[in-house]
Amino acid sequence: MKAVIQDKYGSSEVLRVADFPVPEPGDHEVLIKVRAAGLDRCTEHLMTGKPYAMRLATGLRRPKNPVSGRDVAGTVVKVGSAVTRFAPGDEVYGVAPGSFAEYAVGPEKKLAHKPSSLTFEQAAVVPISAGTALQALRDVGKVQPGQQVLIIGASGGVGSYAVQLAKILGAQVTGVASASKADFVRSLGADHVLDYNRDDFADVTRHYDLILDIGGGSTLTRLRRALKRRGTAVFVGSENSGNITGMGRQLRGAVVSLFVPQRLALLMAKERASDYEQLTEHLQAGRLRATLADTYSLDRAKDAVTQLEEGKVRGKVVIVPSHPAVGEQTARHADSNLPS
Numbered sequence: 275m276k277a278v279i280q281d282k283y284g285s286s287e288v289l290r291v292a293d294f295p296v297p298e299p300g301d302h303e304v305l306i307k308v309r310a311a312g313l314d315r316c317t318e319h320l321m322t323g324k325p326y327a328m329r330l331a332t333g334l335r336r337p338k339n340p341v342s343g344r345d346v347a348g349t350v351v352k353v354g355s356a357v358t359r360f361a362p363g364d365e366v367y368g369v370a371p372g373s374f375a376e377y378a379v380g381p382e383k384k385l386a387h388k389p390s391s392l393t394f395e396q397a398a399v400v401p402i403s404a405g406t407a408l409q410a411l412r413d414v415g416k417v418q419p420g421q422q423v424l425i426i427g428a429s430g431g432v433g434s435y436a437v438q439l440a441k442i443l444g445a446q447v448t449g450v451a452s453a454s455k456a457d458f459v460r461s462l463g464a465d466h467v468l469d470y471n472r473d474d475f476a477d478v479t480r481h482y483d484l485i486l487d488i489g490g491g492s493t494l495t496r497l498r499r500a501l502k503r504r505g506t507a508v509f510v511g512s513e514n515s516g517n518i519t520g521m522g523r524q525l526r527g528a529v530v531s532l533f534v535p536q537r538l539a540l541l542m543a544k545e546r547a548s549d550y551e552q553l554t555e556h557l558q559a560g561r562l563r564a565t566l567a568d569t570y571s572l573d574r575a576k577d578a579v580t581q582l583e584e585g586k587v588r589g590k591v592v593i594v595p596s597h598p599a600v601g602e603q604t605a606r607h608a609d610s611n612l613p614s
Contacts, residue, residue, distance in 0.1 A: 275293070275295075275296050275376040275377050276291055276294075276375065276376055276572055277292065277293075277294040277341045277372070277375030278290070278291055278341065278342045278343065278374035278375065278593070279291075279292050279340040279342070280336075280337060280340055281336060281340060282335075283321070283322055283329075283336065284321070284322065286576045286579040286580045286583060287576070289342060289575060289579060291573050294340075294341060294375065296376075296377050297378065297379040298379070299353065299379045300379075301354040301355045302357060302381060302383070303353075303354045303357070303379050303380060303381055303382065304350050304352065304353045304354065304357055304360050304366070304379070305350070305352040305353075305377060305378075305379055306346060306348040306349065306350055306366065306377065306378050306379070306380055307348050307349045307351050307376070307377055308346055308347075308370075308373055308375060308376060308595050309347055309348040309349065309394035309595075310348070310393075310394040310395045310398035310594050311343045311344075311345055311346050311347075311374050311375075311378075311592060311594075312344075312345030312347075312399040312402070312431075312591075312592050312593075313345070313575075313579065313582055313587075313590060313592065313593060314344065314345055314402045314403055314590065315431065315432075315511055316344055316402060317343055317344055317579075318582055318583065320337065320342070320344075321342060321579065339372055341371075341373075342372070342374040342575070343371075343372060343373035343374030343378070343593065344371055344373055345367075345369065345373060345398050345400075345592075346366075346367065346368060346369065346370040346373040346378055346380060346401075347388055347394040347398035348365070348367075348378075349363065349366075350363065350365075350366055354382075358382075359382055359547075360385065365387065365394075366380075366385045366386065367385070367386060367387075367388045367389075367397040367398065367400065367401055368380055368384045368385035368545070368547065369385070369401055369402060369545045370385075374572065374575055375572075375595065376572075376595045382547075383546065384545045384546065384547060386547045386550035386554060387554070389557045389558050391557060391560075392557060395566055395569055395594065396564035396566050398592045399431070399564050399565060399566050399590035399592055400435075400550070400553060400557070400564055401545070401550055402431075403431035403432045403434070403590060404435040404439070404553050404562070405544075405545065405546070405549040405550060405553065406435075406510060406543040407432050407435040407436035407510075408435075408439055408549055408552070408553065409543055409544065409549065410432075410508050410510050410541045410543075411423075411439055411440055411484075411486070412439075412443070414506075414539050414541050415484045415486065415506055415508050415539075416506070417440060417443050417484050418444070418445075418483075419445070420444060420445070421444075421445050421446070421484060422446050422448070422481070422482045422483050423440045423445040423446065423447050423485075423486070424448045424449075424450065424475055424482040424484070424486070424500060425447060425449050425485075425488065426470075426475070426485065426486065426488055427450065427451070427486075427488030427489055427490055428451045428459045428467070428488075429452070429455035429459050429589070430488060430589075431565070431589065432488050432510055432511070433449070433451075434458075434565040434589045434590075435565065436486055436488070437449055437459060437464050438462050438463055438561075438562050439556075439562065441463040441464075442561050442562065447464045447466075448465065448467070448468060448475070448480070449462075449464040449466070450467075450468045451468075451469070452469065452470060452471065453469045453471065453472070456469065458589070462565070475496075475500050476496040476499040476500040478500075480500075481501060481502045481505070482500055482505055483501075483505050483506070484506050484507075484508070485497055485505070485506070485507040485508070486507075486508050487509050488511055491523075493523075494523060494526060494527055494530060497538070498530075498534070498536055498538075504536065504537075505536055505537075506537040506538075507527070507537070508539050509523065509524045509527065509538070509539070509540050510541050510543075524538075524540040528540065565588075565589030566592065567587055567589040567591050569591065569592050569593075570591060570592070570593055570594070571593075571594060571595075571596060572595045572596065575593050
């Protein structure tokens with residue numbers, strides 16, 4: 275199969291398209307014919323190997339899994355012996371490490387049936403980002419109807435879903451984004467939008483019950499100044515937070531929380547089917563929309579990652595493999611068990 279691979283850590287320049295063996299599902303896994311694969315910040319971190327602490331799990335000198343991508347939407351072609359929720363032919367979405375390829379393997383516990391109202395491209399931009407936003411608001415932030423919520427990084431992958439989900443949960447939402455993306459954030463349902471180059475969310479004109487700081491770099495002092503006395507700030511992502519652990523502010527925030535009434539909390543997001551099923555309900559009902567910005571072919575994956583690195587993406591983009599005809603598959607993989 276064709277796949278986007280990397281032999282070392284680095285910027286988008288390390289990515290290339292090459293032939294790679296079709297993976298075989300384990301007992302609790304399914305093999306998916308990838309129809310679309312979403313690009314998220316986690317994929318960028320895995321590409322660069324930063325923060326460095328993550329390399330203890332992903333590979334010290336080079337990635338253990340050389341195939342990029344995690345978000346996925348596609349069709350099941352083979353299931354492991356212990357899989358009970360899916361069968362060949364089912365349309366699914368969720369997480370499958372190595373999804374920037376024609377085929378990928380995903381754990382059953384990280385997949386859900388694809389919302390019938392969404393295209394594969396739309397479904398592929400939902401799982402990781404929307405699941406992270408849901409956990410930040412519901413599980414860590416414990417948002418309540420009527421509360422004031424500030425979302426820093428409201429135009430990005432996680433932020434674009436956080437705005438919508440906070441409104442679904444009954445909050446009043448203020449989004450922070452660049453001026454060029456303000457209209458996009460308003461279209462998601464934000465009640466107010468602040469330009470991060472011009473407006474200061476910590477100018478004490480308004481205080482918030484909950485702040486989601488998505489990959490930002492605001493100091494703890496500024497975050498606390500914008501919070502209500504018993505408000506909560508949730509750190510989502512590790513961008514701009516140091517190359518070693520990526521959690522410098524988060525760890526300091528945990529210590530500060532021991533001595534003040536405010537709560538500065540770290541989100542450790544989990545990838546799980548139950549969250550994707552809950553998101554499916556909102557998507558099917560029209561309360562939540564997929565924030566699909568653009569699509570790229572497999573051989574243009576490097577361009578897509580470059581756009582993400584430069585901060586030019588509104589919402590999320592997808593990588594779409596171009597599956598060869600059956601005859602071409604047979605010729606290219608004469609000795610393989612590649613599904614037709």
